[in-house]
Amino acid sequence: MKLVFAGTPEVAVPALDALIASGRHEVAAVVTRPDAPAGRGRRLVASPVAERAEESGIEVLKPNRPRDEDFLARLREIAPDCCPVVAYGALLPRVALDIPAHGWVNLHFSLLPAWRGAAPVQHSIMAGDEITGASTFLIEEGLDSGPVYGTVTEAVRPTDTSGDLLTRLAFAGAGLLAATMDGIEDGTVKAVPQPTEGITVAPKITVEDAHVDWSAPALRVDRVVRGCTPAPGAWTDFRGERLKLIQVTPVPERTDLAPGALAVGKNNVYAGTGSYAVELLWVQAQGKKPMRAADWARGVRIASGESLGA
DSSP states (O other), X not given: OEEEXXXXXXXXXXXXXXXXXXXXXXXXXXXXXXXXXXXXXXXXXXXXXXXXXXXXXXXXXXXXXXXXXXXXXXXXXXXXXXXEEESOOSOOOHHHHTSSTTOEEEEESSOTTTTBSSOHHHHHHHTTXXXXXXXXXXXXXXXXXXXXXXXXXXXXXTTOOHHHHHHHHHHHHHHHHHHHHHHHHHTOXXXXXXXXXXXXXXXXXXXXXXXXXXXXXXXXXXHHHHHTTTTTOEEEEETTEEEEEEEEEEETTOOOOOTTBEEEXXXXXXXXXXXXXEEEEEEEETTSOXXXXXXXXXXXXXXXTOBSOO
16 A cells, blocks of 8 residues: 555654565655754754654655645645554644545554543553553544554553553554554454443643652552653652652552651662652752662752652
8 A cells, every 4th residue: 555654753663664664565755743842952853753754765744734735735646545643743634534545544552442642651550550552543533532453462561661661562563553554455454443431541641740649659659650751750849849750669568657758778768658668769850860869869968857749
């Protein structure tokens, strides 16, 4: 088939690579978000998908909005059979959805209908799921509600951050998306409506969602930190400034600390929660680089009775 691939961030690159490498389909063009400011100089930078497409000699389309008439006209000229999508980042209007004969097929990083929305991996970790996965489905105008072509499962490991899990799903999902394109072409896969039960939603994680509540149980604190790493980054307050929490681990045998209370040993830093303590392993103070929590504690000279949180 002739394909137009839509995607923007690094997590979409493995799927683009898989489609290019398959040799079975022609990736005629790529649709991605416009260049965005990045770095200290805030200079405009192309998306990871745009960079990979340009390296491969593939036409890159960067509409400000997918309903822009010049973009729609070019898409009609290309006349794709199907448009595979991975984390494109913009809502597709009906007029665009109707152009490819086989529609737009999205790779979504959850087992639909669970975790429909922008942040499925983060929510899966924060909810304590043991199994998640990826799904390919036909995009409709509803939020991730279209019929599903296929799925692949992935275990959530006890120490997974959302970054760790998303990386594995990006590669597993790339194979699923390529196989879905093959199946659509030869007629061996059909989209099946999603169940009406088991629907959960996964809106974008806000900075406030990443604010650690020390009155919550230790397992919840651990899940919030892992789910919000690397972005937007879990955080707490210390001496009136924000302290980013990069890695913690629950310590069930330590039950002597009140929520947020700190205890510092020679090489360990503990914080109390609503159940038992967690050990702080890696943190990042405001304006500083990430560091081991023990090094941070030595530097700030934590006094007896000091706590994390408001």
